[in-house]
Amino acid sequence: xxxxxxxxxxxxxxxxxxxxxxxxxxxxxxxxxxxxxxxxxxxxxxxxxxxxxxxxxxxxxxxxxxxxxxxxxxxxxxxxxxxxxxxxxxxxxxxxxxxxxxxxxxxxxxxxxxxxxxxxxxxxxxxxxxxxxxxxxxxxxxxxxxxxxxxxxxxxxxxxxxxxxxxxxxxxxxxxxxxxxxxxxxxxxxxxxxxxxxxxxxxxxxxxxxxxxxxxxxxxxxxxxxxxxxxxxxxxxxxxxxxxxxxxxxxxxxxxxxxxxxxxxxxxxxxxxxxxxxxxx
Ligand code: DHB
Ligand code: FE
Numbered sequence: 127x128x129x130x131x132x133x134x135x136x137x138x139x140x141x142x143x144x145x146x147x148x149x150x151x152x153x154x155x156x157x158x159x160x161x162x163x164x165x166x167x168x169x170x171x172x173x174x175x176x177x178x179x180x181x182x183x184x185x186x187x188x189x190x191x192x193x194x195x196x197x198x199x200x201x202x203x204x205x206x207x208x209x210x211x212x213x214x215x216x217x218x219x220x221x222x223x224x225x226x227x228x229x230x231x232x233x234x235x236x237x238x239x240x241x242x243x244x245x246x247x248x249x250x251x252x253x254x255x256x257x258x259x260x261x262x263x264x265x266x267x268x269x270x271x272x273x274x275x276x277x278x279x280x281x282x283x284x285x286x287x288x289x290x291x292x293x294x295x296x297x298x299x300x301x302x303x304x305x306x307x308x309x310x311x312x313x314x315x316x317x318x319x320x321x322x323x324x325x326x327x328x329x330x331x332x333x334x335x336x337x338x339x340x341x342x343x344x345x346x347x348x349x350x351x352x353x354x355x356x357x358x359x360x361x362x363x364x365x366x367x368x369x370x371x372x373x374x375x376x377x378x379x380x381x382x383x384x385x386x387x388x389x390x391x392x393x394x395x396x397x398x399x400x401x402x403x404x405x406x407x
Pocket of ligand 2: 138185315
């Protein structure tokens with residue numbers, strides 16, 4: 127039986143990927159950011175997951191306004207890196223796990239939770255920056271990835287509660303997969319950020335800290351946060367935090383918080399990161 131053994135949440139700020147790609151990790155501005163992930167890299171290198179499921183959002187790279195799937199599961203064997211304006215990041219292509227991805231699709235859809243099946247897709251910073259932060263720069267990524275693209279760009283976007291419930295359905299799917307796989311699930315994006323308009327650069331440290339605290343001890347209280355509340359309190363792009371609830375929904379009610387990191391500013395956003403282990407792993 128496959129099992130979800132741990133969950134990782136992290137912001138996926140593109141400037142962090144660019145800092146890595148351009149050899150700026152030791153710069154005074156970026157050093158604290160990468161230092162916050164040193165323990166994370168050691169932790170995941172020791173854990174050696176067989177597969178990672180990564181909930182992220184596409185930023186109009188693979189999709190466009192023509193087609194906007196709410197939840198899309200990448201079932202391909204490989205996902206090329208998208209060109210977001212400066213050429214594709216020079217990171218290894220992302221290898222998928224078509225068998226597990228198809229099984230998740232089968233199980234979750236029959237659980238009355240409709241997903242979009244994607245057999246060809248490029249992946250952008252939403253997925254690749256978290257991989258860089260957790261795995262560094264290997265010649266190939268250490269395990270296959272199941273991308274789960276969530277629409278948080280075009281309204282209506284899914285509610286936090288729907289995301290949390292999707293996490294639970296994914297867990298059930300993973301646990302009914304025959305092979306003995308140890309799976310880590312990622313939620314990416316967030317925390318406070320507003321990229322445009324008069325409030326650009328908005329940071330709400332209190333909101334972010336409460337979110338991190340409750341993600342550990344009372345996730346149920348977070349599923350009730352409305353879209354308007356995310357926007358008002360933590361900025362328009364803070365809505366990406368609903369993807370952290372997919373990760374949390376897939377874990378035990380009680381989890382062990384292994385690591386937490388919060389840093390402001392990174393680009394003009396807050397960078398948040400937290401790692402949980404399942405008690406039942
Ligand atoms: C930025 C973009 C993102 O997608 C994000 O999640 C955070 C920051 C940016 O352009 O700075
Ligand atoms: Fe984003």
